[in-house]
Amino acid sequence: MSMSLRDQLLQAGLISKKQAEQAEKQPHHQRKDRAPKKPPTPAEIQRRNAQLAVQKAQAEKLAQDQARSRQQQEKADRKARHAQIKQLVEQNRLPKVDGDDFYNFLDGTKIRRIPVNPDSRVKLGNGQLRIVRCEGRYEVVPAAIAERIAEREERAVIPRVVAEETKPDENDPYKDYVVPDDLIW
Numbered sequence: 452m453s454m455s456l457r458d459q460l461l462q463a464g465l466i467s468k469k470q471a472e473q474a475e476k477q478p479h480h481q482r483k484d485r486a487p488k489k490p491p492t493p494a495e496i497q498r499r500n501a502q503l504a505v506q507k508a509q510a511e512k513l514a515q516d517q518a519r520s521r522q523q524q525e526k527a528d529r530k531a532r533h534a535q536i537k538q539l540v541e542q543n544r545l546p547k548v549d550g551d552d553f554y555n556f557l558d559g560t561k562i563r564r565i566p567v568n569p570d571s572r573v574k575l576g577n578g579q580l581r582i583v584r585c586e587g588r589y590e591v592v593p594a595a596i597a598e599r600i601a602e603r604e605e606r607a608v609i610p611r612v613v614a615e616e617t618k619p620d621e622n623d624p625y626k627d628y629v630v631p632d633d634l635i636w
Contacts, residue, residue, distance in 0.1 A: 532603045537585055539600055544590040545571065545580070556582055557612055558589075565589050582609040 457474070460466045466474075491499075553564040554572055565582065567575065571591060574580040581597035582589055584607050592600070601608045620626065 536583075536600050536603055536607055539596055540583055540585040540590050540592060543592045543596040545592070556609055558584070558609055563589060565591065567591070578611060581611070583607050584609060 454462070457471050461468065461471060548566045548568050548571070550566050550568065552567055552569065552572070554567040554575055555562055555564045557563075571580055575582070575591070579594055580591050581594050583592055583597055583600055589609070597608050
């Protein structure tokens with residue numbers, strides 16, 4: 452009769468008696484693990500569904516909290532930018548001028564005006580000075596400050612309207628007479 456593989460390995464000295472016994476027990480454990488599982492009871496199914504519902508509710512609450520936090524952060528950022536703009540305008544605005552000389556400008560679709568002196572009128576036309584909107588008022592600030600304000604809030608700076616040079620019509624009888632842009636009546 453032939454010897455089993457276990458006996459042959461023991462006789463050759465490749466394994467010890469203890470290792471052979473462990474090898475015999477191992478397949479038994481594997482067969483036990485492969486046994487089919489019982490179907491879950493209705494109570495277990497209900498418990499799992501409740502756990503899933505709780506996890507889903509926690510995920511939704513977390514998403515809502517994150518959205519609320521993001522909105523609060525954006526609001527705080529807007530408030531900080533507004534405070535920076537207000538500080539820049541207050542520190543760098545030109546003093547108000549009293550007089551009958553006004554500079555007209557376009558804010559959106561409305562024509563607004565601010566009192567100016569002749570020097571500031573020229574600088575506004577050249578782009579050295581700019582008009583900014585702060586808390587419902589219009590202030591005149593240097594162009595460098597207006598650029599810093601525009602970095603924080605583009606809408607706070609009133610855009611300059613630059614007149615385009617148009618070619619006079621050939622049939623225009625007044626083409627030789629140039630009308631100045633800064634004509635004051």
